[in-house]
Amino acid sequence: MRIYPFRALRYNTQKVQLEDVVTQPYDKISPAMQEAYYEKSPFNLIRVILGKRFPADTETENVYSRAAKTLQDWRKEAVLVEEREPALFGYAQRYTVPGTNEVRERRGLICLGHLYDYAEQVVYRHEQTLAKPKSDRLSLFKATRTYCEQIYMLYSDPSFTVESLVFGNRTGEPTIPADETVTDEYGVVHSVWKVTDPHVLNLLVGALSDKKLIIADGHHRYETSTAYARERAAELGVADSTRQHEHSEKQVGEADESPSNDADMKAGPQLPVPPFPEAAMMMTLVNTDAPGITILPTHRIVYGLKDFSSQAFLDKAAEFFDVSKVEAKAVAAGSDAEGVESAAERLAPLNGTEGVAFLAVMADGTWLLKAKKAAVEGALQHVPPRQRVMDVVQLHALVLEQLLELTPESIRQQENLRYLRSAEDAAAQVARGEADIAFLIKPVTLDQMKEVSLGGEVMPQKSTDFYPKLLSGLAFYALD
Known part of the structure; x- marks a missing residue:
């Protein structure tokens, strides 16, 4: 290399406080974070990497042209110095x-x-x-x-x-x-x-x-x-x-x-x-x-499925997974959680399970799906051997594509799929009726990622979430 x-x-720290102008990467900035960055400083980087869009934008006056002019102005004003x-x-x-x-x-x-x-x-x-x-x-x-x-x-x-x-x-x-x-x-x-x-x-x-x-x-x-x-x-x-x-x-x-x-x-x-x-x-x-x-896990939220039935999904999943219902942990009255499980509590059944497994959160409950090795192996013959044993690959190639019948192209276009780091937020979307099912998964390991990458293969989109x-x-x- x-x-x-x-x-x-x-940034010229004689003119700005660094804390006021730096941001998280563009793809990790929520609308609320975007607004907060705008309010922090007129020189916050948000105006360049993820500026606001307006109904009156044209081909020549838009979020990209404003970003370019902003950078030019900051250089002229010595807010940015070389x-x-x-x-x-x-x-x-x-x-x-x-x-x-x-x-x-x-x-x-x-x-x-x-x-x-x-x-x-x-x-x-x-x-x-x-x-x-x-x-x-x-x-x-x-x-x-x-x-x-x-x-x-x-x-x-x-x-x-x-x-x-x-x-x-x-x-x-x-x-x-x-x-x-x-x-x-x-x-x-x-x-x-x-x-x-x-x-x-x-x-x-x-x-x-x-x-x-x-x-x-x-x-x-x-x-x-x-x-x-x-x-x-x-x-x-x-x-x-x-x-x-x-x-x-x-x-x-x-x-x-x-x-x-x-x-x-x-x-x-x-x-x-x-x-x-x-x-x-x-x-x-x-x-x-x-x-x-x-490396943290990135959970999957599936939404907009036609005639989705949790029982029908579980019946299909039983061919490839041992399925067991997870009882929600009772939360003490008056606690800060206010009846909502913490991430550690919600993920405990998954993290305590050896081998490939997911939690499937649906409106009527949460189920632990533990892979049946022989059945999964037979269903994933089209997947490279080193990836067949990976949680995220089994979730995409077997659960999303075969059981829920999402096409690889629809997944790539995010037509029925969202990605979230927070297990609580993923479960909350299901509870609010904004999603049909949330899959909570374990993280990919560094060794797994290196083996797949250097072997010339690729995993599904957003398989890893490196922190920070x-x-x-x-x-x-x-x-x-």
């Missing part, structure tokens, strides 16, 4: 694992990463993508020509090279003080270290040059960016990745279209830059051999 230091745009020299950024997130008291720290490196087609076997995906987010992100990128958010990438390095160079140690409390720290609305503490020493930068570039990457979060953005890079390469006469690599040996100080990649000429080691601005995007790389990675999310607005990569 080829990475590049870059002259990032960053770093004077190329840098890579250490990034640490200290957080409490949801539903527990365990505190973890996840470390990463913010950089520009070269864009590779999947066929080149340098960058691997682990799940399928949805159709709707792709066109939206591409339209925003073409209007702003700026990366305001990083995508989250995984690599393996048992020697902990990045951690030692950037944070001063392999694990534990960093020995080098952070340059910036901000706490988000979930209590996650985000810290950033700026690395500008050319010698250290080249060591980091070299240490990661032989790594393969797995996309953890950001499949849609990676795929749209790669397609756009391919278009731009054709315009420039760079026909394939091999020629891109020949061009990518260009060093800092040579002509380049992007101010984020240019630098003042100075003595010292030369640093690589992309062959052209669109050939790279902003990423955070995280070492899978280091502690701190947490990367904060948006810590750095920007401007192509112009």
Whole structure:
């Protein structure tokens, strides 16, 4: 994998408080969160990554054109300022694992990463993508020509090279003080270290040059960016990745279209830059051999089914699953829960069950479905062997597609399916009559994800939910 230091745009903390302007990633922002971000500051990043849409919008005046103008204005007003020299950024997130008291720290490196087609076997995906987010992100990128958010990438390095160079140690409390720290609305503490020493930068570039990457979060953005890079390469006469690599040996100080990649000429080691601005995007790389990675489940909510019957569904499911009703736990009167089970209580029967299992929440109760191995094996002969034993794959390939007869295309288009992290919210949608059935599932493990991805396979959409999310607005990569 080829990475590049870059002259990032960053918020000017002499003009804004970082807490007031950064956000969660665009796809994790609810309408209520969007409104709260708007109220926090006129310079909050929400105006760029997920602006408001209005009935009077036209082809030329719309959410994307407003985002582009907003960025231009912020740069003119020095709300966003460009770093004077190329840098890579250490990034640490200290957080409490949801539903527990365990505190973890996840470390990463913010950089520009070269864009590779999947066929080149340098960058691997682990799940399928949805159709709707792709066109939206591409339209925003073409209007702003700026990366305001990083995508989250995984690599393996048992020697902990990045951690030692950037944070001063392999694990534990960093020995080098952070340059910036901000706490988000979930209590996650985000810290950033700026690395500008050319010698250290080249060591980091070299240490990661032989790594393969797995996309953890950001499949849609990676795929749209790669397609756009391919278009731009054709315009420039760079026909394939091999020629891109020949061009990518260009060093800092040579002509380049992007101010984020240019630098003042100075003595010292030369640093690589992309062959052209669109050939790279902003990423955070995280070492899978280091502690701190947490994967949460993403639950499925099925709605809008014609003539849905819970009993008919359970009768069909009994061929492949041992079905047992789960009795709701009584909640003491006057408790904070007010008669509603907590997530831990609701998920306890599932988490206490070995092997593949789901909870099916319907209007007349909750049932535990535990897979019958032989029956499931026979029904999933069309599924790669390593995926047949995975909860989320059995849920999609057997329950959603065969028992509920949802087509893969309707699932991809989210016609009858919603995704939620919160088990309580998923169950509440059923209780309110907004869904026919909610499936609560266990999380995919890191080893499962790596095995599937590096094996060239993909899991269903939204199979993983990496926690916490990367904060948006810590750095920007401007192509112009």
